[in-house]
Amino acid sequence: MTAPELVPELPPARGRVLAVVGPTAVGKTAVAEELAVRLGGEIVSADSMQVYRGMDVGTAKSAASERRVPYRCLDLVDPGTPYSAALYQRDARAAIADIHAEGKLPAVCGGTGLYVRAALDDMRFPAGGTAAATREAYERLAGEEGPAALHALLAVRDPASAELIHPNNVRRVVRALEMLDTEGVSYASQAAGFARRRSVYDAVFIGLAMERAELYARIDARVDAMIARGLLDEVRGLLEAGYRDALTAAQAIGYKELVPVAEEGADLAEAVAAVKQATRRYAKRQLTWFRADPRITWLDVTGLAAGEAADEARQLVTWAPHLPEGE
Secondary structure (H helix, E strand, O other), rough: OOOOOOOOOOOOOEEEEEEEEEOOOOOOHHHHHHHHHHHOOOEEOOOOOEOOOOOOOOOOOOOOOOOOOOOOOOOOOOOOOOOOOHOOOHHHHHHHHHHHHHHOOOEEEEEHHHHHHHHOOOOOOOOHHHHHHHHHHHHHHHHHHHHHHHHHHHHHOHHHHHHHOOOHHHHHHHHHHHHHHHHOOOOHHHHOOHHHHHOOEEEEEEEEEEHHHHHHHHHHHHHHHHHHOOHHHHHHHHHHOOOOOOHHOEEEEOOOOOOOHHHOOOOOHHHHHHHHHHHHHHHHHHHHHHHOOOEEEEOOOOOOOOHHHHHHHOOOOOOOOOOOOOO
């Protein structure tokens, strides 16, 4: 994904922001919403899949009728429409500015680490020109020689980043190579460089975690609930609307596994098991990403209901000056 520039000067903070982060199914949305209710805030979603319209069940998007506060940065584009962390940065910061203008507290909530950082941190993205040409060249290579060849190129040029990125995640492999070419920065260095990066807002970061057994049980239960709520029908509808490429993208967990069921009558039970396994792996990657950020104060919510977790989290919402560089 696109690299941030590490700059020596921190722009002035532009108001207070709360961030609630952590792995999928840990209960981020419920806790963030409860905090927003108590603190007079609104939610800014930081989920790279919830930006897509019509992808509701499979992304665990909260129903509009159940939301107790306004939500921003949901349903921004149609599936298949190009969207990036750079575009999200624009949209999220506009939403934060609107919430501040209303005298409310923005609560950024999500598990897409790069989106959280794009919204809150001093990140710069290359625009147009060279970046676009570089991206197209790598995408063409992937199309002609396959994802494995592209990943092999990354492994030669940046082994540490190749270790972090699945070979089939062409988009992220392309971004990692693009970063090397246009920014001279390794994708893997993003996590290692967290201590040198600070928010452009007066931000409090709260991370939610729980014992692995409970988290995995919650993931399995969530997937079963998605199936019961009609995820397969949602997949069929999106396929009929012409969004197959979007559903089979590497990051579309919960959709790509069900496409063969919808198109070919593949075994549903096997597909559901694959969704659960992929989601557990994704949760591990999320934890690895967020654990590298020393600004996050972690809260163990094992066994806690949303209200109880919010009670604990509320004690962490204190506003203090930014940490000095390097702390």
